[in-house]
Amino acid sequence: MKRIDERDVMFSRSNYTKGTPEYEDYYKRNPENKDIDDSIRSKPNLCSPGTMSYNPINSPMAESAFMFLSDIKKLSEVNPKPNKVEINPKIITERIKGYTKFYGANLVGITKMKDYHYYSHRGRHVENYGEEITSKDMHTYGIVFAVEMDKEMINRSPMVSEIIATSKAYVDVSVIGMILSYYISSLGYEARNHMDANYLVVCPLVAKDAGLGEIGRNGILTTREYGSRVRLGIVTTNLPLIEDDSIDFGLEDFCNICNNCSRTCPGKAIPKEDKSLVHGVNRWQINQEQCYDRWRSLGTDCGICISSCPFSQNLDFMQDIDNFKGNTDLINSILKQYKEKYISRPFIPTPPDWLK
Structure with a gap:
C-alpha cells in the first residue's frame, strides 16, 4: 500500500498561509488544489462567528x-x-x-x-x-x-x-x-x-x-x-506485546446495500459507487474537499455520516447478530426496521438542557 503524505490531508492544506514557504512549496507541487483550498480558507474557522452553528x-x-x-x-x-x-x-x-x-x-x-x-x-x-x-x-x-x-x-x-x-x-x-x-x-x-x-x-x-x-x-x-x-x-x-487479529463482521456487504451515509451527507462527499483502487487498496474514498468545505460553513465537524450509520445507534435488532457477511436478506430486513424508526437518520433538533 502506498503511504499517505500528511501534506495532502485537508487539515494540513487548510493551514497553509498565502506567501509562506509551505504555501509556495505545496501549490508548486499540487497546483490543482490551489483554487479550492484558497476558497475554503476564505471561510470562517470551525466554532467561529459567521458559521451556521x-x-x-x-x-x-x-x-x-x-x-x-x-x-x-x-x-x-x-x-x-x-x-x-x-x-x-x-x-x-x-x-x-x-x-x-x-x-x-x-x-x-x-x-x-x-x-x-x-x-x-x-x-x-x-x-x-x-x-x-x-x-x-x-x-x-x-x-x-x-x-x-x-x-x-x-x-x-x-x-x-x-x-x-x-x-x-x-x-x-x-x-x-x-x-x-x-x-x-x-x-x-x-x-x-x-x-x-x-x-x-x-x-x-x-x-x-x-x-x-x-x-x-x-x-x-x-x-x-x-x-x-x-x-x-x-x-x-517497542514494548514486546501480543498482537490481535483483524476482524470482518460483514461491514462491506452492509455498506454496499445501506448507503445511508452517502444519501444524508450534506456535502455529497461520500461515494455512492462501489469501492475503487486508492493508494494500492480497494476501498471507498470520500471527497475530502467537499467534506471539509461543508465543515467550514457549518462551524462544526458535521457528524451526520456518523449519526446516520445504523451501527452507531445501538439498535436492539442488530445487537445479537455476529456477522452480516453475505446475508443480503438480513441486511435488507434491518434497514427496513431502521427506516421505520428514523426515516433517514436520527436527529434531535434541540440542545440538551445544560446547553440551552
Missing part, C-alpha cells in the same frame, strides 16, 4: 478543548527510563489492555506496525512541514484504543452539541495516550502518543489491523459495538 457561549467549549490539546501535544514523545524492566509479552499485554480500559477506553487492540500505517511526510504544522517519516520514527507495535462518543450529542449533528462531543472524545483519547506512553517509558521502553494534530500514523488503518473494526463507506473506522461513533487514540512502542 456559531453560539458565542457554547462554541468556545469545543474550541477550548482543541486549544488544550494544542498545548499538550509537545508531551507526546517521552524519553524512556535508562533501565528496562524485564517483560513477559503475554502479561504486559493484559496489563496494557486493562490499564487502557481503566482510564476510560471502550475498545483496545494491538497490532504490529506496518510501513503503510505511517504518513510518508509530515504536513500539519510549519515547524515540521515536509519532514520525512523514516524508520527511526517507527515502532514495532501499535496500541489502539477507542472511546465512545455520546449518542444523543452526536444525534444532534451538525449542531454545536456534536462538536462538543467530538472534541471531548479527542481529549479523552489524548489523555489516555499520554498516561500509556508515560507508563511504558517508565518501564524503559520507547513510546509515542499519537494525538490530535500530532499524528505520525493514519489512525483508521492501524485500528483496522488491530481488530477494532472495519473502514466503512464514510471513510472512517466503524466498530461492531458503536459504529462510527468513536474517536481513536494510538500509542506506538
Whole structure:
C-alpha cells in the first residue's frame, strides 16, 4: 500500500498561509488544489462567528478543548527510563489492555506496525512541514484504543452539541495516550502518543489491523459495538506485546446495500459507487474537499455520516447478530426496521438542557 503524505490531508492544506514557504512549496507541487483550498480558507474557522452553528457561549467549549490539546501535544514523545524492566509479552499485554480500559477506553487492540500505517511526510504544522517519516520514527507495535462518543450529542449533528462531543472524545483519547506512553517509558521502553494534530500514523488503518473494526463507506473506522461513533487514540512502542487479529463482521456487504451515509451527507462527499483502487487498496474514498468545505460553513465537524450509520445507534435488532457477511436478506430486513424508526437518520433538533 502506498503511504499517505500528511501534506495532502485537508487539515494540513487548510493551514497553509498565502506567501509562506509551505504555501509556495505545496501549490508548486499540487497546483490543482490551489483554487479550492484558497476558497475554503476564505471561510470562517470551525466554532467561529459567521458559521451556521456559531453560539458565542457554547462554541468556545469545543474550541477550548482543541486549544488544550494544542498545548499538550509537545508531551507526546517521552524519553524512556535508562533501565528496562524485564517483560513477559503475554502479561504486559493484559496489563496494557486493562490499564487502557481503566482510564476510560471502550475498545483496545494491538497490532504490529506496518510501513503503510505511517504518513510518508509530515504536513500539519510549519515547524515540521515536509519532514520525512523514516524508520527511526517507527515502532514495532501499535496500541489502539477507542472511546465512545455520546449518542444523543452526536444525534444532534451538525449542531454545536456534536462538536462538543467530538472534541471531548479527542481529549479523552489524548489523555489516555499520554498516561500509556508515560507508563511504558517508565518501564524503559520507547513510546509515542499519537494525538490530535500530532499524528505520525493514519489512525483508521492501524485500528483496522488491530481488530477494532472495519473502514466503512464514510471513510472512517466503524466498530461492531458503536459504529462510527468513536474517536481513536494510538500509542506506538517497542514494548514486546501480543498482537490481535483483524476482524470482518460483514461491514462491506452492509455498506454496499445501506448507503445511508452517502444519501444524508450534506456535502455529497461520500461515494455512492462501489469501492475503487486508492493508494494500492480497494476501498471507498470520500471527497475530502467537499467534506471539509461543508465543515467550514457549518462551524462544526458535521457528524451526520456518523449519526446516520445504523451501527452507531445501538439498535436492539442488530445487537445479537455476529456477522452480516453475505446475508443480503438480513441486511435488507434491518434497514427496513431502521427506516421505520428514523426515516433517514436520527436527529434531535434541540440542545440538551445544560446547553440551552
